[in-house]
Amino acid sequence: MKVMSFARFLQPRNIAIIGGREAEEVIRQCINSGYQGELWPVHPKKQQIAGLKVYPSVKDLPAAPDAAYVAVNRHLTLSIVAELAELGAGGAICYATGFSESGEEGQALEKELLKVSGNMPLLGPNCYGLINYVDQAIIWPDQHGGEKVESGVAIITQSSNVAVNLTMQQRGLPISYMVSLGNKVKFDLHDAIREFAKQTSVTAIGLYIEGISDPSAFESAVRFARELGKPVVAIKSGRSAAAQKITMSHTASLAGSDELISTLFTRNGVGRVYSMEGLIEALKVLHVHGPLNGYQLGSMSPSGGDGALVADAVEAGRLELSVLSDNHQNSIRNTVHDLVSVSNPLDYQLFDWLDTTRLASTFTAFIEQEFDISLCVFDYPRPDRCTDENWQPAQQAIINAVAQTKAKVAVLATMPECMPESTAKHLMANSIVPLAGLKAGIEGLQAAADIGIAWQSPLPVEILSSKISAANAPLTLLDEAQAKQRLAEFGVVVPKSEIVTCPEQARHSAGKLNYPLVVKALGVAHKTDVGAVKLNLNSADEVSQAVKAMAHLAERFLIEEMIDEVVAEIIVGVVRDEQFGLYLVIGAGGILVELMRDSRSLLLPVSRQEVLSALQSLRSAVLFNGFRGREIADLDAAVDAILAIAHFAEENRDKIEELDINPLMLRASGKGAVAADALLSIRA
Incomplete structure (x- = not known):
């Protein structure tokens, strides 16, 4: 498919308006606003609307319209869009609902809509439309509160009602463009950001977001806007569980992880606000x-x-x-x-x-x-x-x-x-x-x-793609020893260890290590809960007895040297999100994981400064800095270990489903950081 141009669509010299009540309202709004272009109503039975000549069909129009407003039912929408595409229209807005937000039949209709539209730009379906306050092209089936401007901000929303409300603001914010995206079949969030960033009449861009369908494309669009000096500020709904259910049914959006959205915003310089009033005030400052x-x-x-x-x-x-x-x-x-x-x-x-x-x-x-x-x-x-x-x-x-x-x-x-x-x-x-x-x-x-x-800072490397080439390959859960071996190959420090299968081997292998030792049953989750780990073993007899006591739990056992001079414990995880792909989690580790729920999420790839800032922003960071007379933690080594884990994840991006290192033990300054436990779920 050829790259679509939205230029005609956004600044139309003429508009075809197809349908009944909503279409007539679009005509009234354009006339009331003083739109100077031509308006071409299309209706099979009416002769005149608002004093304008009415055309019986799209094929009877005097020329291919720069923009078309299609306000008919979802089935008729398909045939009209096909006719507009064949005619060479600059773009169409599809008002009708009942597409992907309404179930399997609607999803099938939406795929057909995409197909019949060909290379023609398309806004919607399930959306109100577009307002251009610079040219007074009000392609919008309802009242609005805006007025003509020479320059102002562009506002992109994923809710038509929110868009209407924003036009009604009485705070002095000049708006040059307002668009509601609906189901985003072709004109998605990133497309709108790019198109409005190009407009000389746009000073800044405001977003009302329910979900981001393509984080990589969003990132690219925001960076494009930054290159043109157009700042972006956003409010993201769907932070609560209840709100996420609403957004799923409202516009077929995937609400996604709120924390990952914030991370995406921060690394790309998108300002985040948490109220509609804050959005308007931020846009005024930026304007x-x-x-x-x-x-x-x-x-x-x-x-x-x-x-x-x-x-x-x-x-x-x-x-x-x-x-x-x-x-x-x-x-x-x-x-x-x-x-x-x-x-x-x-x-x-x-x-x-x-x-x-x-x-x-x-x-x-x-x-x-x-x-x-x-x-x-x-x-x-x-x-x-x-x-x-x-x-x-x-x-x-x-x-x-x-x-x-x-x-x-x-x-x-x-x-x-x-x-x-x-x-x-x-x-x-x-x-x-x-x-x-x-x-x-x-x-x-x-x-x-x-x-x-x-x-003021250089942009970080673009985030990893969320696509998995090995998505259909079977998942394998590696045990702790296997996971640590894979991580050690990338520079993660792990305890010196031996793997045994019986008490006799355990007695022999214990002599190769330095006491005290720990014995773990391999392949067992939540080891502490089921007695699958024994600590502070100081003799070969104790090691042998520990293995014997765990014989009913596993066939293989890990004997390791215990880590001393531990100042703090953190958890480092790699998790896959449906929208964002792999991301890194850093937080308070050990027994504090579920108690404190103190963590930060970072998108990959990640920089050294990002990791250090995430560690220092934890509520438990006080433990790193000599809390109550303890020694200072080796944060440099912690960052090295986390970057090595991130590198491992990046190199295995198509395979990893989940990686958990808990705890990563931080020793005193200058003495390193050691991965004391690890589990890895990976595709073959």
């Missing part, structure tokens, strides 16, 4: 300022209460209210009243509230140094009952200060209703971000800073 260079935040307000609220809001996150330098303090002190105490947050009080010139001097002195972005806290009065006359001098002061310094500034209303939409638009026109609500505003700033920090 006006782009990604922030860091987390250093300045805050000023006419009230100490506002400053305290900001300080509390940032305390648990990555943003930081940095301490002012002496020079910075002196610069500010020269502009404020003698009774004002200079700090960050700055409570400049109301002495100069109505004096634009003096207040602009204070604002300029505060914002021109040190910060990655500065906040100016204004809660505007409600416009229906009050006047903002007394706010205008202060607002003009911050506008003047920004014009003079070119600093990155946001005006923050602690409550969203205290940032009127008209005020938000005015601030944005003067290169100031209007943030509506303290919690959402801080969330948006943090996401923009996350992107900026990520963009």
Whole structure:
């Protein structure tokens, strides 16, 4: 199949609208918005719709349309899409439901839909459509709250209703494109990211995600957007078990592992938010300022209460209210009243509230140094009952200060209703971000800073493909000795050991090792629970007796040297996910695994810094650093071992189903890390 071009489809000069009620609504929306292109209604019985000539069929259209909206039942959709493809249309939107989200019959129809569409771009099925606010092409069967813009953000959603809701925002966010993907037969998430990143009218891209069908393609698309300077921020639903069930039935999406989604976002510089309000506020920051260079935040307000609220809001996150330098303090002190105490947050009080010139001097002195972005806290009065006359001098002061310094500034209303939409638009026109609500505003700033920090580092190697060439090969569970042997070949340190089959061999083999020793029955899961492991054996007799006592559990036994000077134990695992393929898990090990559930997941391949950062971010990381007089753990050796395990997984990516090293024992600094236990499930 040829590579599809979506250019005609996204900026149509003419639109064919096929169907009844929903199709007529698309026509009304285009007319009401002022769309300047041609509208070609198609209906077999009607002569006129909204004063426009109606064509009885697709074949009667005056030319191949740049875009077509197909709002008929699922069976008729197939024949109409086939006709549009044959005619050479630029693309079609399929409104109908009843495809892959509805069972086997629908899945079969969806495959046929893909087939008959040929090389023609296709959006849906089971979706509302596309809104282009730059050209006012509202290919959308419902009300919407947007307006014409010259530039703005593109928003991609996997829910039509969420898309409608986002158009209704009254927070001043300019939207250039809005699209709901539906079942994503052809126009998938990664396709949309690539297409909107190319548009000069798009400043940033926002995502509402229920699932990512192709993580590798998503990663490639996000990196393409980064190359073009288009930051991406996302909200991912489906974190709870209940939400995952809903997304599966809603758009046939695979919700996937939330932690792996976060990992994918982090390694590719996608900002993550956890609320719709946070998504909108992050997009506003990115639209006006782009990604922030860091987390250093300045805050000023006419009230100490506002400053305290900001300080509390940032305390648990990555943003930081940095301490002012002496020079910075002196610069500010020269502009404020003698009774004002200079700090960050700055409570400049109301002495100069109505004096634009003096207040602009204070604002300029505060914002021109040190910060990655500065906040100016204004809660505007409600416009229906009050006047903002007394706010205008202060607002003009911050506008003047920004014009003079070119600093990155946001005006923050602690409550969203205290940032009127008209005020938000005015601030944005003067290169100031209007943030509506303290919690959402801080969330948006943090996401923009996350992107900026990520963009300062080189991109990691692309993630491994999730496809398994040996998927049909039978699985084999290797025992501990076999697993350790395979790992040792890749540089993982394992205890010195011997394999025996009877007490007599055990007595002889014990003499080749250094006491104390441990004996394990091979091929037995959960050894401790069934008495399949004996520790601290200090003689050949004890080793022989241990093997004899386990004879009913196994035919082969592993005798190993015990590991001393252990500072901490971690678990290292490799697991296969249906979406992401193999990934690495690092966490608190030994008996703490189920108790603490303290782990981090990393996508492969992984870098040394990623592994070290994951280890240091564990709640149990305190054990690595000399906890209660213990020695410091050999983290360098731990990282070496984990990278060796990751390398083994990468080299056997088509075969491994699951690998478990628990525990990886971390000895004192300079003394190494040893894999004390290992199980491996692998395809022949």
